[in-house]
Amino acid sequence: MYPKDVPGSPPPVTTHDGVTFRRMPPGADAVYVVGEYRFDDIRPEDVVLDLGANVGAFCIRAARRSQRVLAVEPILTEALRENVRTNGAGVTVVDGALGDGSVGRITWGGETVTVTTHTLGEIAAMAGGCDFLKCDCEGAEWSIRPGDLDGVRRIEMELHVPPIGGPMNRALLDYIGEHYDFEIERTPGYDVKGVMGVLHAVRKNGR
Template sequence: MIFSYGKSRIEIPDEYGYVYYATFIAGEWDFLRVNNNDVVLDAGAFIGDFTIKVARKAKEVVAVEPLPWAFKLLKRNVELNELKNVVLVNKALYFTDGLKVKIRDNGVGSRVDEKEGEIEVDTVTIDSLGKFSVVKMDIEGAESEVFKREEWLNYVRLLGIELHGEGNIVRIPRYLTSKGFSIKEMTKTDLIKNAIRNIVTHPLDFLKAETRTKTIMRTMSREYKVPALSNENLVRIVYGKRIVNARSTVI
């Protein structure tokens, strides 16, 4: 299915219609206020929903996605929107470059799994990709590996991370706080405000999507839960903003 949101168009497989809602309606990454001087890292870009949303605002977006079929759709969606400031990387983000790791194909939940993974991909570090002022990270648990190296964090102004596992949920926010970031999580009030603002901004696009997917109705009936607000399966999204007086490197 092709979904629209203002000038953006995105092809999304039928079973992943909720991806449109998470990014364009619920605004799970809306706390990342991107401007035209920002170089953005979309780590775990999947089919390109966040990449497409921010590319027209940013100086450049580097989109990293290891899953082959999702990467092909990511590339197709970037071309569909005629975006010239997006760099595509078909690798897995990790603590070192050039390793071979196995990915288990669970769609949007695909992750590194050396025991049951069926797809082999190369790894890449954030430092080798560049210096980023804004980072969105959804890499299904591999965030613990990425944080084994910290130089990349010196350049970051804003970041949003989907954390997986109790250890990551506890340790990474504490670590970010120690590095000069203020941390927050999305609340139900934030979700409602985001949804109202995003629906009012492009009501016809929302109505077309809802007619096809009925995602809002499913959410109200508790068939679908917004990941940013769900405490199930030890998954949580946190947002970090560098405190102005904190020690940092400016790009």
């Protein structure tokens, strides 16, 4: 990882919409833009969860719309916190990962960490609820218990299949099909091995 505040270190990245990020080295798999996710309908009163926050591309922009944003990230947490501070974003950052509560090893961008995972219900409890869920957890989305989505109005979620993640949780898909109007966007960016697509879902009762 590039050192910060060192002469000769690469300049930060500033995106077209004015978000500034620490420039990460090649191979870190840092994400600075969020073109695949829809978030224009985040409401000021929403509690927003960003699971798999990376360096903050989604949560920093979400914080422009809601003051109640919690971001969970297992590996790039240091850069995430720096980017949140740089942009003056009201985001609570949690070291950790989505899962079933067990301890697991997670690899991303050439780094591997051992973390205690948290269920969606536990993470929502930390935040005081969840109205808008963004999830990009490289297969850990299948650990979500359907009941933990009760009360979640909107979902933006990358869905994975083997070899990245799986097996798929049929109970989760059935719950989403029953309670949400949704689509799974597969193209143009998601015709790749291990990625089913991005789920865009709106709860049917319009809450």
